[in-house]
Amino acid sequence: MSQPVINRLSETEQQYTVKDFKSDLKPVWCSGCGDFGILTALVQSFAKLGIPRDEIATITGIGCSSRLPGYLSTYGFNSLHGRAVPIAGGVKLANPNTMVIASGGDGDGFSIGAGHLPHAVRRNIDITYIVMDNFVYGLTKGQASPTTPLDDKTASTTYGSIEPPLNMCGFVHAYNCGFIARTHSGDIKQMVSVFMEGLQYPGFAFIQVFSPCVTFRGNGEYAAVKQMVGQLPEDYDNSNREAAWKIIESKDPYYTGVIYRNDNLPSFHDRINGMREKAKAKGTKSVDELFAIFRP
Amino acid sequence: MVTTTVASEKLNTENWPLRSTNQITIGVIGAGGDGVIASGEILAHAAAREGLYTIMTKSYGPVIRGGESSVRIRMGDTRVHSQGDKLDVLICFSWKDFPRFEEEMFIKRHAVVLYDVTDDIAPEELPIDHSLEPVIFQVPFKDLAKEEAGSPLYKNIVMLGMLAEMFDLPQEGLEAAIKYRFSGKGTAVIEENLKALFIGDKWVKENLDTKFPFEFFYTTAPPKLLMTGNEALSYGALHAGCRFMAGYPITPASEIMEWLSKHMPKYDGTVVQAEDEMAAIGYAIGASFSGVPSMTASSGPGISLMQEMLGVAGMAEIPVVVVNVQRVGPSTGIPTKSEQADLMQAIYGSHGDNTRVVLGPCDCEDCYDMIHYAFSIAEAYQVPVIVLSDQFIGQRKSSFDNLDLNRVHVEKRKVPTDDELEDYKRYKITNSGISPMTYPGIKRGQYQASGLGHNDTGQPVSTASWNKIINDKKSCKLDHIVQKYPLTRYFGPQHSRVGILGWGSTKGVISEAVHLCGRAGIDVSGMVLRMLYPLPIEHLKRWFASLDTLIIPELSYGGQFMRHLRSYITLPPKVVHYARGGGVLIPLEDILNITLEFCDENISRDMIQIIDPEEIFDLRKKVDVDIYIQGEQKF
Numbered sequence: 001m002s003q004p005v006i007n008r009l010s011e012t013e014q015q016y017t018v019k020d021f022k023s024d025l026k027p028v029w030c031s032g033c034g035d036f037g038i039l040t041a042l043v044q045s046f047a048k049l050g051i052p053r054d055e056i057a058t059i060t061g062i063g064c065s066s067r068l069p070g071y072l073s074t075y076g077f078n079s080l081h082g083r084a085v086p087i088a089g090g091v092k093l094a095n096p097n098t099m100v101i102a103s104g105g106d107g108d109g110f111s112i113g114a115g116h117l118p119h120a121v122r123r124n125i126d127i128t129y130i131v132m133d134n135f136v137y138g139l140t141k142g143q144a145s146p147t148t149p150l151d152d153k154t155a156s157t158t159y160g161s162i163e164p165p166l167n168m169c170g171f172v173h174a175y176n177c178g179f180i181a182r183t184h185s186g187d188i189k190q191m192v193s194v195f196m197e198g199l200q201y202p203g204f205a206f207i208q209v210f211s212p213c214v215t216f217r218g219n220g221e222y223a224a225v226k227q228m229v230g231q232l233p234e235d236y237d238n239s240n241r242e243a244a245w246k247i248i249e250s251k252d253p254y255y256t257g258v259i260y261r262n263d264n265l266p267s268f269h270d271r272i273n274g275m276r277e278k279a280k281a282k283g284t285k286s287v288d289e290l291f292a293i294f295r296p
Numbered sequence: 297m298v299t300t301t302v303a304s305e306k307l308n309t310e311n312w313p314l315r316s317t318n319q320i321t322i323g324v325i326g327a328g329g330d331g332v333i334a335s336g337e338i339l340a341h342a343a344a345r346e347g348l349y350t351i352m353t354k355s356y357g358p359v360i361r362g363g364e365s366s367v368r369i370r371m372g373d374t375r376v377h378s379q380g381d382k383l384d385v386l387i388c389f390s391w392k393d394f395p396r397f398e399e400e401m402f403i404k405r406h407a408v409v410l411y412d413v414t415d416d417i418a419p420e421e422l423p424i425d426h427s428l429e430p431v432i433f434q435v436p437f438k439d440l441a442k443e444e445a446g447s448p449l450y451k452n453i454v455m456l457g458m459l460a461e462m463f464d465l466p467q468e469g470l471e472a473a474i475k476y477r478f479s480g481k482g483t484a485v486i487e488e489n490l491k492a493l494f495i496g497d498k499w500v501k502e503n504l505d506t507k508f509p510f511e512f513f514y515t516t517a518p519p520k521l522l523m524t525g526n527e528a529l530s531y532g533a534l535h536a537g538c539r540f541m542a543g544y545p546i547t548p549a550s551e552i553m554e555w556l557s558k559h560m561p562k563y564d565g566t567v568v569q570a571e572d573e574m575a576a577i578g579y580a581i582g583a584s585f586s587g588v589p590s591m592t593a594s595s596g597p598g599i600s601l602m603q604e605m606l607g608v609a610g611m612a613e614i615p616v617v618v619v620n621v622q623r624v625g626p627s628t629g630i631p632t633k634s635e636q637a638d639l640m641q642a643i644y645g646s647h648g649d650n651t652r653v654v655l656g657p658c659d660c661e662d663c664y665d666m667i668h669y670a671f672s673i674a675e676a677y678q679v680p681v682i683v684l685s686d687q688f689i690g691q692r693k694s695s696f697d698n699l700d701l702n703r704v705h706v707e708k709r710k711v712p713t714d715d716e717l718e719d720y721k722r723y724k725i726t727n728s729g730i731s732p733m734t735y736p737g738i739k740r741g742q743y744q745a746s747g748l749g750h751n752d753t754g755q756p757v758s759t760a761s762w763n764k765i766i767n768d769k770k771s772c773k774l775d776h777i778v779q780k781y782p783l784t785r786y787f788g789p790q791h792s793r794v795g796i797l798g799w800g801s802t803k804g805v806i807s808e809a810v811h812l813c814g815r816a817g818i819d820v821s822g823m824v825l826r827m828l829y830p831l832p833i834e835h836l837k838r839w840f841a842s843l844d845t846l847i848i849p850e851l852s853y854g855g856q857f858m859r860h861l862r863s864y865i866t867l868p869p870k871v872v873h874y875a876r877g878g879g880v881l882i883p884l885e886d887i888l889n890i891t892l893e894f895c896d897e898n899i900s901r902d903m904i905q906i907i908d909p910e911e912i913f914d915l916r917k918k919v920d921v922d923i924y925i926q927g928e929q930k931f
Contacts, residue, residue, distance in 0.1 A: 294522060
């Protein structure tokens with residue numbers, strides 16, 4: 001069973017509202033874009049968690065969803081296509097006290113960015129990676145992405161896509177990700193619950209969010225997503241790695257909720273601290289004193 | 297049973313030694329298992345230990361481990377400027393492996409050549425230039441090692457013992473070096489190696505009753521520092537305050553990541569071996585965004601992968617230091633050899649008119665200072681700084697006098713004041729171009745970094761007017777940087793008609809050429825640029841004004857340095873552009889030949905084929921050949 005969600009509100013004197021986390025900038029997203037819902041759920045989660053906005057950094061790649069930092073009043077970096085994860089990793093490792101969120105789309109994360117995921121995941125860097133999956137490249141106007149269904153016609157697949165889509169949750173599960181969740185932009189309540197749990201998970205938390213693109217995939221997309229998702233079985237134990245495979249691979253329904261959670265994984269920072277202790281075991285000279293190693 | 301032959305018995309040795317030198321250059325070649333690399337390391341350690349200047353380089357065959365290899369070492373009691381064109385002494389354990397290293401192992405006139413008496417090749421058949429009248433000895437390395445030292449594996453140490461006795465190499469230094477090298481293997485191994493050294497020594501005393509063509513004469517001094525350029529750079533980064541490094545293995549830069557991964561954790565820093573070069577610089581930029589001075593290190597092919605990231609760092613004004621230990625390109629090229637052809641990539645490799653600073657350390661000890669400058673510039677001016685080292689500087693062992701650890705002051709980032717946080721604008725337009733920079737954790741300092749065109753708050757805008765304002769801002773930073781850090785080095789007289797201009801490791805042959813010419817009474821000056829972009833135009837203009845001839849040597853087949861200069865500044869009337877690709881280093885002899893041709897009309901062309909740079913004195917007949925040199929270095 002998943003851990004109870006810890007509400008930091010009781011620990012802090014400050015009470016935050018969503019207004020504290022939203023910027024004044026009007027999003028460039030189309031009317032009806034699923035990303036609006038995700039933004040709403042994210043700022044609600046921040047408010048509930050009670051973390052000051054100056055201690056949060058949102059790192060994104062390039063794409064529609066990667067414009068996210070501009071709409072938040074946290075620290076943000078709208079960086080390079082496919083590179084949110086390593087940059088977010090650097091932000092976190094340099095200052096572990098910052099809450100770091102990486103975000104971007106399906107192409108950003110699983111096409112050009114795919115090479116970075118196995119390593120951020122296996123290192124178990126304590127960031128939360130939210131992928132806004134709309135099954136298409138929106139910003140560049142409608143090309144097929146790694147999650148576009150087979151046979152779908154897009155700007156770059158006139159005769160229908162001939163590349164079977166990949167399974168994001170399966171991908172990260174293969175690399176031993178300690179927190180895997182799936183949700184969709186139509187369910188604010190579930191998003192807030194999943195985001196809050198992921199943000200507090202002390203390791204790499206992966207959250208796939210179906211986020212309809214009405215502009216390039218039509219107005220029927222919301223209904224389509226609603227149809228394809230379903231709640232986890234009542235008796236499902238999300239700490240069971242093998243059982244998680246079946247849930248992850250299911251297409252009818254695409255299960256939503258916290259699909260897998262491993263509370264026994266040391267975070268990268270735990271391991272770094274362990275390594276530092278080893279390095280210092282025989283005593284440490286000052287940097288100036290270390291210079292003596294170069295004189296025969 | 298040990299035997300020897302002196303192949304050059306026919307030479308008249310009555311006048312020997314013909315010259316006395318305070319610098320000696322030794323080359324050793326061998327097959328796998330011959331202990332060639334160990335002998336080079338021991339000699340370098342010994343030299344440094346006895347206070348001698350030295351430059352030692354290693355060369356390997358293609359096998360991943362244990363194949364044929366060679367070392368070259370030049371040592372002396374005055375500053376060793378460069379690698380030395382030709383060898384005074386050549387030792388070859390395996391003539392079948394000689395061709396691979398031939399290009400780096402040319403011998404001087406009357407060089408001493410040693411090889412094993414049991415090798416099945418006659419002295420006159422050796423693949424060396426016999427017109428130079430080499431003095432060849434066949435000596436019993438293997439037999440002595442086997443029969444008296446206890447194992448054929450000791451033949452390299454026996455050889456060192458022989459050299460020590462033949463050329464009066466520093467005995468105590470060699471013993472100390474052997475103790476150091478085998479310190480992890482127990483006293484028995486150390487004792488056996490010392491015995492092997494003594495055996496070689498003793499054999500020469502008892503069996504080689506002959507004079508040698510030259511004499512190595514030097515004064516010892518207190519121990520000098522011994523480092524590679526990569527070590528100087530790594531330690532320097534730590535000292536300069538770097539506490540985050542991400543890298544990816546690549547020859548010849550991997551040592552930087554390895555050294556820092558060992559030492560940085562002791563100081564609560566972090567080193568990540570990333571999954572590729574884009575991630576490496578990505579982690580570094582992320583760490584810098586968080587407020588920590590960060591760096592990455594790679595070589596040409598890896599730097600190509602990093603170009604997009606360099607672009608976003610320049611546009612978003614995020615400090616980052618990127619080290620390129622250049623190797624021969626293009627593409628995979630020759631990973632183990634040096635070149636200077638990544639200059640254009642360093643300046644222009646990213647798309648658009650990007651902002652960055654390019655620095656070029658010129659020797660090992662300069663790597664220490666230059667990495668301090670790199671961090672100072674990156675942090676203070678919030679720009680990416682590329683440090684262009686090369687394989688020759690990065691991997692050779694150099695000994696030198698003390699380093700002033702705190703010579704270069706490292707500036708820190710400008711953080712906003714309380715007032716400035718009132719209505720914080722991350723990219724506020726200022727006179728210096730520098731906008732105070734926050735990082736996560738600073739209250740009221742939140743901003744959005746991005747590679748998009750933006751206004752002074754960081755908000756993306758797509759107007760031409762803001763594009764110009766931001767371009768002006770970034771560009772004025774470069775103006776301030778080059779004014780504060782021209783970083784040129786000048787050698788030679790105040791006025792001369794002929795000048796030699798270079799950068800990076802060619803500084804070695806340039807400074808040596810200027811030095812030698814000066815001693816021979818020939819006026820030539822030299823300059824080495826260490827700030828490569830932006831160019832210190834004023835310094836160059838002032839110098840060019842007095843020159844009528846400028847010689848530009850560079851290890852770049854495409855002549856990148858000359859073209860870079862020419863695109864920013866008018867060059868003197870005559871330019872001699874000596875551009876060659878990597879694979880071998882530029883020889884001092886070539887620089888001298890060119891320089892003399894343009895310097896002194898009294899020297900006829902057929903006089904300028906110098907074989908030994910010290911023969912320059914014969915040409916000028918100004919200085920006695922028996923020289924005992926006390927050097928002075930005016931840099």
